[in-house]
Amino acid sequence: MRAVVVGGGLAGMAAAFRLARETPQVTLFERRPFLGGRAFSFRDPDSGAIVDNGQHVLVGACRRLRAFLARIGSPSDAFARQPSLGIPILDGAGRAATLSAARLPAPLHLVPALLRYRHLGLRDRLAVARDAAALARLDDRAALEDVPLGEWLARRGVSPRAIERFWEPLVTPALNVRVAEANLPLSAFFLERALWGGPSEGALWLPRLGPSEAIGEPARRALEAAGVVVRSGERVDAIVVQDSRAVGVSLGGGEVVAADSVVSALPPRELDAALPGTHGFDRLGAAPIVNAFLWYDRAVADRxxxxxxxxxxQWVFDRERLLGARRSGGPCLGISLSAADEWIDLSKEEIAERLDEAVARVLPRRRGAKLRASAVVKEPRATFRAGPGCTRSRPGPRGPFEGLWLAGDWTDTGWPATMEGAVRSGEAAAAAALSGPSAASVSTRGSGR
Ligand SMILES: Cc1cc2nc3c(=O)[nH]c(=O)nc-3n(C[C@H](O)[C@H](O)[C@H](O)COP(=O)(O)OP(=O)(O)OC[C@H]3O[C@@H](n4cnc5c(N)ncnc54)[C@H](O)[C@@H]3O)c2cc1C
Incomplete structure (x- = not known):
């Protein structure tokens, strides 16, 4: 079988690996000169420093991604791995409380942390423990597809304080959407897997290398060693369809590459543009993430x-501590703003200025320090918008034409838009392609923990 994979993000790379295990003729097309898609590092033209388009964090529950990282030979020190879940949460004046898993079997491991969470009063702590457990155990989730998490919590009488101090800091970065708008089944899935799954399932893996060094570059070497022809810097103009069957792809210069199977690992808007006809994949919508990098003349963070x-x-990373002084360019904070609709249209200067002011309020050591430089990365279409009803717009691996298979974090993996979801989707699309047209029932979901 001649297989073509379009898109060299995590989904496309995972698909290419899976295909290459069983068929020798696999070609991967990626329009940019490097692999990694939405997880990449680059030299910021203003500051001259190497920065990442986003802080790419994972949790222990990301099993397919972890297997993928091992498969590509990602450096063993690419992530600082927590032995078990532990999340420090700071209030607006910098006072900390840590949500740490206890040495107890799941789901009891989180109960002591929730009961001791001193940003909330006792009544709210009890409510949070009760509501988080209820959400993780929620039955018949599909029936609640149209109920936003915020509404579900409000029906249970959750206080605005608990939403602000517990739910927003955890749910917003995981789903890239505010609690008021968050898809309920996806929120429940995240709680079940990461928080209630067990101490190591929720343990954070924090990047110590940029995503290009940790993922894109080793993946390219491993793909080529596996026999995949990687054609980066080559944009696919169209997926060629004849008699309702995908038969290859056409490139910018007019070249047509024939294939028996085409796996699209394109984001929805790009897939709509590459296909004949109207398919409306982009109705899922997109949500922005903004990342800022602030360099100071001395260390300003305590953790x-x-x-x-x-x-x-939202979330603050001490990049010097995590990546080392050489990679971070000295004392540097990385600040990650999810669901960044209010930020995306501001100028980079204004974003850096506002965040620096906030740093001075939350991290007292900032007050004696000098801001040396800043860089801001805006990703207006960082992820699909994980709002009510979004699952209905997430297709499975079978495409609208025979011989066309769909991958990407936005397809129906059951996961939010994450690297784990992307890898799962690529593996599922490749497995479906290898099984042939009768694979209509192949699902990305439930492919093991
Ligand atoms: C700022 C930011 C922070 C994030 N943080 C996290 C995090 O902490 N943890 C986490 O798990 N996930 C995170 N994510 C999400 C994660 O990066 C994505 O879920 C994942 O990388 C998506 O992979 P993908 O392969 O589905 O899509 P993409 O990575 O978008 O891959 C699609 C590829 O197709 C290529 N392409 C597009 N058009 C064409 C064409 N016509 N021809 C050829 N190639 C084409 C693109 O260049 C791209 O490389 C973050 C994302 C962003 C943007």
Missing amino acids: PFAGTFGSPL
Whole structure:
């Protein structure tokens, strides 16, 4: 079988690996000169420093991604791995409380942390423990597809304080959407897998290398060693369809590459543009993420990372501590703003200025320090918009034409838009392609934990 994979993000790379295990003729097309898709590093033209388009964090529950990282030979020190879940949360004045898993079997491991979470009063702590457990155990999730998480919590009488101090810092970065708008089954899935799954399932893996060094570059070497022809810097103009069957792809210069199977690992908008006819994959919508990098003349953080509330900072990473002084360019904070609709249209200067002011309120050591430089990365279409009803717009691996298979974090993996979801989708699309047209029932979901 001649297989073509379009898109060299995690989904496309995972698909190419899976295909190459069983068929020798696999070609991967990626329009940019490098692999990695939405997880990449680059030299910021303003500051001259190497920065990442986003802090790419994973949790222990990301099993297919972890297997993928091992398969590509990602450096063993690419991530600082927590032995068990532990999330420091700072309030707007920098006071910390840590949600740490206890040495107890799941789901009891989180109960002591929730009961001791001193950003909330006792009544709210009890409510959070009760509601988080209820959400993780939720039955018949499909029936709740149209109920936003915020509404479900409100029906249970959850206080605005608990939403601000517990739910927002955890759910917003995981789904890239505010609690008021968050898809309920996806929120439940995240809680079940990461928080209630067990101490190591929720343990964070924090990047110590940029995503290109940790993922894109080793993956390219491993793909080529596996016999995949990697054609980067080559944009696919169209997926060629004849008699309702995908028969190859056409490239910018007019070249047509024939294939028996085409796996699209394109984002929805790009897939719509590459296909004949109207398919409306992009109706899922997109949500922005903004990342800022602030370099100071001295260290300003007390811990490698923290979530926040009562401050615009959301999540703060001490890049010097995590990546080392050489890679981070000296003392540097990475600030990650999910669901960044209010930020995306501001100028980079204004974003850096506002965040630096917030840093001064939350991290007291900032007050004696000088801001040396800043860089801001805006990703207006960082992920699909994980709002109510989104699951209905997430297709399975079978495409609208015979011989066309769909992958990408936006397809129906059951996961939010994550690297784990992307890898799962690529593997499922490749497995479906290898099984042939009768594979209509192949599902990305439930492919093992
Ligand atoms: C700022 C930011 C922060 C994030 N943080 C996290 C995180 O902490 N943890 C986590 O798990 N996930 C995170 N994500 C999400 C994660 O990066 C994505 O879920 C994942 O990388 C998506 O992979 P993909 O292969 O589905 O899509 P993509 O990575 O988008 O891959 C699609 C590829 O197709 C290529 N392409 C497009 N058009 C064409 C064409 N016509 N011809 C050829 N190639 C084409 C693109 O260049 C791209 O490389 C983050 C994303 C962003 C943007």
